[in-house]
Amino acid sequence: MQELTLGTMIAVFEEMFGRWLFWGLVAAAVVITGLYLMVLIRDRRVSWRKFLVAQLSMPVGAVAAVLFLQQITHSHLRDMGGPVDWLVLIGVAGLGGVGLAIMVYTLQSLLRRPGRDAGRDAVPEVRAVGAVPVVLEGS
Amino acid sequence: MKASVQTTRRGLFGLAGAAAAVAAMGPGSTRAQAVSTRAKIVIIGAGAAGTGLANKLVRRLDGAEITIIDPRPEHLYQPGLSLVATGLKPASYVVSQTADWLPRGVTLIAEAAAAIDPLAKTVATTGGQTVAYDFLVLAPGLVLDHQAIEGFSRDLIGTNGIGALYGGPEDAAKTWEAVRAYTETGGVALMSRPTTEMKCAGAPLKHAFLVEDIASRTVGAGNFEIHYTAPQGALFGVPIVAEKVRMLFGQRGIATHMQHTLKSIEPGTKRAVFAKTGTDAATGQPVTSDVEMQYDYLHVIPPQRAPDFIRQSDLSWADKWTDQGWVEVDSKTLRHLRYPDIFAIGDVAGVPKGKTAASVKWQIPVVEDHLVAAIGGQEGTAVYDGYTSCPLITRVGQAMLIEFDYNNNLVPSFPGVIAPLEELWISWLMKTLALKPTYNAMLRGDA
Numbered sequence: 193m194q195e196l197t198l199g200t201m202i203a204v205f206e207e208m209f210g211r212w213l214f215w216g217l218v219a220a221a222v223v224i225t226g227l228y229l230m231v232l233i234r235d236r237r238v239s240w241r242k243f244l245v246a247q248l249s250m251p252v253g254a255v256a257a258v259l260f261l262q263q264i265t266h267s268h269l270r271d272m273g274g275p276v277d278w279l280v281l282i283g284v285a286g287l288g289g290v291g292l293a294i295m296v297y298t299l300q301s302l303l304r305r306p307g308r309d310a311g312r313d314a315v316p317e318v319r320a321v322g323a324v325p326v327v328l329e330g331s
Numbered sequence: 332m333k334a335s336v337q338t339t340r341r342g343l344f345g346l347a348g349a350a351a352a353v354a355a356m357g358p359g360s361t362r363a364q365a366v367s368t369r370a371k372i373v374i375i376g377a378g379a380a381g382t383g384l385a386n387k388l389v390r391r392l393d394g395a396e397i398t399i400i401d402p403r404p405e406h407l408y409q410p411g412l413s414l415v416a417t418g419l420k421p422a423s424y425v426v427s428q429t430a431d432w433l434p435r436g437v438t439l440i441a442e443a444a445a446a447i448d449p450l451a452k453t454v455a456t457t458g459g460q461t462v463a464y465d466f467l468v469l470a471p472g473l474v475l476d477h478q479a480i481e482g483f484s485r486d487l488i489g490t491n492g493i494g495a496l497y498g499g500p501e502d503a504a505k506t507w508e509a510v511r512a513y514t515e516t517g518g519v520a521l522m523s524r525p526t527t528e529m530k531c532a533g534a535p536l537k538h539a540f541l542v543e544d545i546a547s548r549t550v551g552a553g554n555f556e557i558h559y560t561a562p563q564g565a566l567f568g569v570p571i572v573a574e575k576v577r578m579l580f581g582q583r584g585i586a587t588h589m590q591h592t593l594k595s596i597e598p599g600t601k602r603a604v605f606a607k608t609g610t611d612a613a614t615g616q617p618v619t620s621d622v623e624m625q626y627d628y629l630h631v632i633p634p635q636r637a638p639d640f641i642r643q644s645d646l647s648w649a650d651k652w653t654d655q656g657w658v659e660v661d662s663k664t665l666r667h668l669r670y671p672d673i674f675a676i677g678d679v680a681g682v683p684k685g686k687t688a689a690s691v692k693w694q695i696p697v698v699e700d701h702l703v704a705a706i707g708g709q710e711g712t713a714v715y716d717g718y719t720s721c722p723l724i725t726r727v728g729q730a731m732l733i734e735f736d737y738n739n740n741l742v743p744s745f746p747g748v749i750a751p752l753e754e755l756w757i758s759w760l761m762k763t764l765a766l767k768p769t770y771n772a773m774l775r776g777d778a
Contacts, residue, residue, distance in 0.1 A: 265764060
């Protein structure tokens with residue numbers, strides 16, 4: 193790399209995915225994150241039942257992200273050559289896991305009205321602001 | 332000029348915190364103010380260098396008359412040919428349309444250049460046109476001298492165990508047919524490279540590594556042997572890399588035959604003849620002898636030279652590469668040493684290193700700087716240091732991200748993160764995922 197500007201990075205990502213897909217993915221990530229924050233603020237608490245389901249989906253997202261990358265690049269776990277490779281692998285798995293968890297939690301919250309499962313939650317109330325770091329710890 | 336958030340290659344990870352600024356940035360945020368001019372600029376060649384430069388120039392110049400001369404409607408992403416030749420990508424992976432990359436306001440003449448008159452400052456085309464220029468950029472690439480290998484012709488590729496991936500997507504796809512057959516049956520594979528300068532000097536090594544890797548997973552160890560032949564005395568031009576490759580070849584059981592130049596082949600009997608050069612022990616004089624080798628798979632890389640119209644137009648070095656005809660340019664500015672209104676960029680430039688797309692990416696801003704400065708009656712300041720990059724694939728799934736300059740120094744883009752002499756998955760990911768988008772962004776003048 194000669195100089196790495198944000199403009200260069202955007203240009204490369206636009207070429208990698210195609211302009212519309214790239215900005216579509218960015219928009220999708222922003223919308224899902226926005227909806228996630230919206231349901232947290234709307235419900236004023238974390239639903240531990242939904243959070244549990246979201247957490248259970250994390251390994252699926254992590255493995256799916258790694259398998260997808262390996263599939264499109266003809267590669268395999270045996271190709272890990274050094275520490276940086278494991279960091280990349282963990283990063284990809286982490287993104288897949290957290291991404292799917294946020295999506296699953298958000299979908300549950302949008303599909304089920306708050307209160308329907310409140311009685312089954314072990315912890316009845318956690319303020320939304322304090323709940324966000326809890327989700328991140330789970331990742 | 333707009334303010335921009337910019338960092339050096341060493342500051343990659345510092346960018347993470349600036350992600351919020353992404354939305355406010357566009358690819359062209361570092362553009363300089365356009366220079367008004369009526370200059371006639373002719374670019375010969377619409378490959379990586381010609382197209383990338385044209386897209387840069389239309390942003391820097393207002394009113395310039397830019398003409399590109401290239402007869403081929405297809406644009407080829409040549410760094411992908413190694414992947415096509417080993418079945419990792421289809422032939423279509425490397426093909427796009429030239430016209431789709433060219434900016435508006437540039438005239439494309441779909442003919443080949445036939446002659447250049449550097450005194451009259453004109454270019455003649457094969458269609459009979461004569462195009463006058465104020466500044467000329469030579470970016471026609473190079474030609475493969477297939478006829479120099481006796482007994483070889485392109486229609487043999489894919490048959491009789493013969494591969495030759497350099498000729499284009501069809502040749503690379505046919506090469507994969509020969510490689511696939513070889514990796515299913517085994518036997519002896521011979522890898523060659525020419526005496527001349529060549530584009531992507533790492534490609535012969537990549538091909539040897541990939542064929543070995545695929546064969547070890549298909550026909551299996553013990554059923555095949557690979558011999559790497561080369562006219563040179565070292566496996567790679569950069570000594571520290573040559574040593575690393577020597578060690579890897581040793582680990583993988585790839586035999587080496589240095590000072591061996593492929594002379595001729597007999598496809599029917601699958602025999603290849605090499606000229607072996609050495610030193611007579613008694614007299615100390617250089618001696619050459621013929622060595623015949625049997626093969627089940629042979630990869631041919633023919634000698635590579637500048638196109639004839641370059642060599643016939645008094646533009647080549649007179650005392651260097653005399654059998655190849657590369658353009659006589661200053662190695663730092665890429666400006667012709669006798670005709671200052673002519674530049675050469677890409678494969679045809681007569682510089683010690685740099686026949687890769689990565690080199691072109693570094694050369695484009697240098698030629699852009701000196702050309703725009705010259706139009707304004709000034710001297711440019713940008714310097715090309717010989718940077719080139721070779722994602723040296725060692726297996727399906729691993730590569731070494733080797734970057735170096737004229738002085739054979741390693742110049743890693745990600746020091747401390749991506750080690751240049753380690754076989755890494757991340758380097759493979761960069762080769763297979765990031766390289767083509769980066770190349771395409773370069774073509775558009777965005778990277």
